[in-house]
Amino acid sequence: MFTIGCHLSASKGYTAMGKQALEIGANTFQFFTRNPRGGRAKPINEKDIKKFLELAELNGINIILAHAPYTLNACSADEKVREFAINTMEDDLKRMEYTPGNYYNFHPGSHVGQGVEIGIKYITEMLNKLLKPEQTTTVLLETMAGKGSEVGRSFEELKEILDKVELKDKMGVCLDTCHVYDAGYDIVNNLDGVLKEFDQMIGLDKLKAIHLNDSKNPFESHKDRHEKIGEGSLGMEAIERIINHSKLKTLPFFLETPNEIDGYEKEIQLLKGIYK
Template sequence: MLNIGCHLSTSKGFKNMGKEAVQIGANTFQFFTRNPRGGKAKDIDEKDVKEFLEIAKENNFGVILAHAPYTLNACSKEEDTRKFAMEMMADDLVRMEYVPNNLYNFHPGSHVKQGVEVGIQYIVDMLNSVLKEEQTTTVLLETMAGKGTEIGRSFEELQEIISKVELKDHMGVCLDTCHVYDAGYDIVNNLDGVLEEFDRIIGLDKLKAIHLNDSKNPFESHKDRHEKIGEGSLGIEAIKNIINHPKLRHLPFFLETPNELDGYQKEIELLRGLYKE
């Protein structure tokens, strides 16, 4: 079964996100834990969560993916920003236990000319502070396109972070198809080779989710502009190969393409038609 969904608005609550997912033919979804620009999260409504869990069970949902706000920069040169990131992630991970055994994704951050090694150590320090042995949530590092001083532009950088985290069992990777292509990993012409490289450096057992996006930019552009499925530089054939690849087809796929709900519904229908059961 193809586990596929898109990004839904958290403001509507879990129950309504679940209903919207079913309405557009999805069996999972991604959501922001709070406003994508940061700030205080809404209080958890336990009745809302309970009703969502019933919807998810009735409709055979796969794991859902929470996305940290874009303002979370664990490797900022500003101590207050790093402290804010740590407090926000710690709070998010407590809240995630209301919907246990799911995924939490974040952008590793930008080191702002401090250097990659300094940035990585700050990220590791945060993760070693907030991860708890008893948590059921798996925290994912997202592969990045490599614009500016972003960390996560290479598999080596992600592996260096994971290698220094004490509770490695709680860590994984979310591979963004637009980002990795923009970063210089040729998933269009050499998908097998890229996956072999990922396995050698990080391990495919750590790959927990896919952000399925086409790209507005050419290969190795080091930019980050998502395009609708089949309308960008990856193209429909590459997307088809990704969702059907034997090493990827079991993973949850999350669309972050420039769409409204009706556009996501069309893409989900398209992808279900391309998926080989």
């Protein structure tokens, strides 16, 4: 089954997101747990959650992806920023258990001149503090484009984080097609080679989701600017190979392209048309 969705606004609740996803032909969706540039989250509406779970079961929405706010930086040089990251993720993981068995994605963060090793130390300390054996949520590290002092720009850096996490079964990776291409992994001309490298370094069993985005910038630019599907430096042929690759095609794909909801609907129909 082709599992495809896009980023939706959580402002009206889970049921509204589920209905909107179905209306545009999606069978999954991504959402921010709270304001992406802030810290507050709306209280959980248990009645809304119950209705959403019923809607999801009835319509085959089997997995959804929550995205942490951009302000969550677990490896900041500022202790207060790190405290915010810990408190935010702790709250988010509690909230995720209202919709059990789903994914929670976050950007590893920026070490802001402290160095990658210090950054990775802070990230893994946070994860080892927060992950619980009883949780049903899988936490995903997102592959990053490598701008500034971002951690997670290479498979090696992601592996180092995963290796240091104690509850390894609670962790996975979300591969962003724009980010990895911008970071220097040539998924246009050497998709098999990139996936082989990922498998050898991390293990394809840890790859849980794909952010499906084209890129406004050329290969290895380290810019992180998403483009609409088929309109960037990846191009339509590469996108078609990605969604139909035997090692990727059963994963959930999430669009983060620069679109309004009608644009997402068109892209979802386009991708369904080339999925084999």
